[in-house]
Amino acid sequence: MFKQVSQRKKRLGSSAFPYVMTVPALILFTIFVIAPFIYGFYTSFYQWDGLSDMKYIGIKNYIYALQDETFRLSLKNTFVYAVVVTIFKNGIGLGLALLIANQIRGKAFCRTALYMPVTFSYVVVGVLWTWIYNPTFGILNGMLEWLGLDGLIQGWLSDPNIAIFSVAWVDIWKWIGFHMVLYLSALQSVPKTLYEAARIDGANKFDEFIHITIPQINSIIVLNVLLAITGAFVNNYNLVNVMTGGGPFNSTETALTYSVKTAFSYRNLGKANAMSIILFAIVFIIGFLQFKMMTKDAD
Amino acid sequence: MNENSKKKVHYKKILAAVPKWIILGFFLVITIYPVFWMVFGSLKSTSEFYLNIWGLPKTFLFENYINAWSRGQLGMKYINSILTTGLFLLIVIPVNSCAAYALARVRFRGRKLIYSFLLVGMMIPGGVLGMPTYTVALKLGLVNSIPGIALVYAGQAVSFGVFLMRAFYIGLPASLEEAAIIDGCNRFQSFLKIVVPLTLPGIMIQVVFSGLNTWNEYFLASLMLRSDEVKTLPLGIMSFVGEYSTDFPQMFAALTAATLPMIIIYLIAQKQFIAGLTAGATKG
Numbered sequence: 001m002f003k004q005v006s007q008r009k010k011r012l013g014s015s016a017f018p019y020v021m022t023v024p025a026l027i028l029f030t031i032f033v034i035a036p037f038i039y040g041f042y043t044s045f046y047q048w049d050g051l052s053d054m055k056y057i058g059i060k061n062y063i064y065a066l067q068d069e070t071f072r073l074s075l076k077n078t079f080v081y082a083v084v085v086t087i088f089k090n091g092i093g094l095g096l097a098l099l100i101a102n103q104i105r106g107k108a109f110c111r112t113a114l115y116m117p118v119t120f121s122y123v124v125v126g127v128l129w130t131w132i133y134n135p136t137f138g139i140l141n142g143m144l145e146w147l148g149l150d151g152l153i154q155g156w157l158s159d160p161n162i163a164i165f166s167v168a169w170v171d172i173w174k175w176i177g178f179h180m181v182l183y184l185s186a187l188q189s190v191p192k193t194l195y196e197a198a199r200i201d202g203a204n205k206f207d208e209f210i211h212i213t214i215p216q217i218n219s220i221i222v223l224n225v226l227l228a229i230t231g232a233f234v235n236n237y238n239l240v241n242v243m244t245g246g247g248p249f250n251s252t253e254t255a256l257t258y259s260v261k262t263a264f265s266y267r268n269l270g271k272a273n274a275m276s277i278i279l280f281a282i283v284f285i286i287g288f289l290q291f292k293m294m295t296k297d298a299d
Numbered sequence: 300m301n302e303n304s305k306k307k308v309h310y311k312k313i314l315a316a317v318p319k320w321i322i323l324g325f326f327l328v329i330t331i332y333p334v335f336w337m338v339f340g341s342l343k344s345t346s347e348f349y350l351n352i353w354g355l356p357k358t359f360l361f362e363n364y365i366n367a368w369s370r371g372q373l374g375m376k377y378i379n380s381i382l383t384t385g386l387f388l389l390i391v392i393p394v395n396s397c398a399a400y401a402l403a404r405v406r407f408r409g410r411k412l413i414y415s416f417l418l419v420g421m422m423i424p425g426g427v428l429g430m431p432t433y434t435v436a437l438k439l440g441l442v443n444s445i446p447g448i449a450l451v452y453a454g455q456a457v458s459f460g461v462f463l464m465r466a467f468y469i470g471l472p473a474s475l476e477e478a479a480i481i482d483g484c485n486r487f488q489s490f491l492k493i494v495v496p497l498t499l500p501g502i503m504i505q506v507v508f509s510g511l512n513t514w515n516e517y518f519l520a521s522l523m524l525r526s527d528e529v530k531t532l533p534l535g536i537m538s539f540v541g542e543y544s545t546d547f548p549q550m551f552a553a554l555t556a557a558t559l560p561m562i563i564i565y566l567i568a569q570k571q572f573i574a575g576l577t578a579g580a581t582k583g
Contacts, residue, residue: 015486017401017405017486017487018401018402018405018407018410019401019407021397021398021400021401021405022397022398022401022402022413024394024397024398025394025395025397025398025417025457025461026398026413026416026417028390028394028450028453028454028457029416029417029420029454029457029458031435031439031454032432032435032436032450032451032453032454032455033420033423033428033454033455033457033458034419034420035435036428036431036432036434036435037423037428037431039431039434039435040428040430040431040434041431043431043434050434050437092326095322096322096323096326099319099322099323100323106323110323110327111573112566112569113327113330113331114326114327114330115569115572115573116330116331116334116562116565117330118576119511119561119562119565119572119576120515120558120561121514121515121516121517121532121533122515122517122533123515123517123533123534123536123537124533124536124554124557124558127536127537127540127550127554128333128337128554129333131340131547131551132333132336136349137348137349137352137547139333139336139352139353142352142353173329173330176326176330177330178576178577178580181573181577182577182581185577223581227580227581233427234427234518237429237518238517238518241517241521242517242537256427256429256518259430260429260430260522263430269430269434272430273430273431273434276427276428276429276430276431279427280423280427280428283427284422284423287421287422287423288422291418291421291422294421294462294581295418295462
């Protein structure tokens with residue numbers, strides 16, 4: 001009986017079954033992920049408006065892109081955006097998680113409420129906050145006026161010095177709950193006995209946080225940070241496009257929004273793809289680290 | 300300890316909790332109030348909108364919704380979004396489940412190679428390749444079509460979905476399939492009848508995570524879906540905002556109409572949402 005089963009298993013194992021099962025995934029993945037990557041890389045060496053014939057120009061697109069002041073500014077903006085977003089998403093997320101971790105009453109409510117924006121689309125969130133920032137009827141300036149803090153009233157999206165931060169805040173606002181939930185589950189997995197032992201040794205709350213909590217949830221902190229960075233590099237397109245269109249004076253232009261403009265408004269697909277590849281090269285390292293983190297204990 | 304000092308300790312505890320609740324309250328208000336503000340604004344008249352910024356509307360103008368719905372053709376946008384997300388899930392869930400099952404449970408030549416190849420996608424952050432993806436879709440004639448964009452979304456969801464599902468299949472005991480095979484099932488039947496029902500939680504995580512991503516997706520959609528009849532809800536909201544930029548209550552109504560159903564679904568199924576999205580973003 002046992003022999004029969006194993007023989008049958010052998011026969012089935014060598015059949016076409018596993019290949020038939022994996023082929024659809026392989027085809028879809030190759031056409032819509034691998035092919036665009038290769039094709040984008042290929043066209044980045046050509047001068048091309050998307051319609052007429054392509055002309056090979058070597059690495060000139062890359063040189064043009066890096067010489068382009070707006071592109072350099074957009075890269076800088078992308079970095080500023082990513083750093084601000086990563087720090088605040090994690091700082092606030094971890095802070096709130098610490099506040100409600102030992103809470104019994106109100107914990108479920110806080111989690112449900114704070115997590116809600118995660119389910120909203122960037123378009124909805126972006127439009128909503130554009131109105132909140134609105135100088136005539138927006139509630140942010142209205143609130144500051146009501147509190148008597150007239151000095152803080154700003155043109156949140158029209159002042160080139162702060163517009164990028166106003167946009168970044170919306171991204172932070174949307175994801176606070178997400179990071180909070182990840183930190184909460186990490187905090188709950190820290191053994192209670194560690195804290196009890198520390199208290200006997202006379203440690204205060206701050207010591208506990210530095211010497212027990214942080215080392216215990218270290219891997220979740222790293223994962224949260226990586227998730228926030230990769231997200232920030234990509235998601236800025238949605239909010240910038242909805243809220244400012246890259247203005248005022250390119251102060252919120254990011255690498256993605258500028259590459260799309262280069263392709264569609266300036267009809268320069270070769271240069272746009274060169275910009276995409278440059279951005280990809282930058283994000284790849286972070287993506288690789290995140291991938292390593294996620295697969296570390298999988299096999 | 301006498302009664303008095305006990306009470307003192309109690310008060311001290313309450314006092315210590317005050318800053319904590321002020322901070323929590325602040326974040327709760329800035330999260331929830333904008334949503335209420337949106338709903339309130341959608342029911343006001345244009346003049347009340349400017350005069351009464353904060354509070355409840357004095358009169359409930361539901362006609363804002365009727366106007367916004369017909370002007371923005373929101374019904375059609377809803378149908379387009381449902382079709383896109385539905386089609387996407389119909390493609391990606393079976394495709395990923397089959398591939399993940401074979402990679403997890405069957406020993407065959409090239410298994411490691413295929414799995415590593417599929418995982419390469421996880422190191423390519425989606426969206427960075429938006430432009431090149433659009434160019435390939437253009438060449439294949441998939442631009443401006445709902446099945447076209449559903450296929451693109453499916454292709455981009457393969458890596459992560461296979462990674463996630465494989466983790467679920469690996470944990471199953473081998474005896475289950477052996478029993479099914481003894482009973483006369485072939486490999487595929489045993490997968491469909493025995494394995495799939497057992498791994499429904501994993502499938503649900505994928506449905507919530509990838510489904511919501513697709514429902515809300517804007518970047519690729521804005522590149523690929525150009526004409527009005529194929530636009531999804533996020534695109535519809537954007538063009539509505541662009542066209543009727545002065546009629547604020549109606550814009551708020553359009554926005555509310557696009558968000559409220561999602562909020563209600565979230566509140567009903569919040570456990571699945573939170574579990575699905577966080578597990579989806581980290582791993583199974």
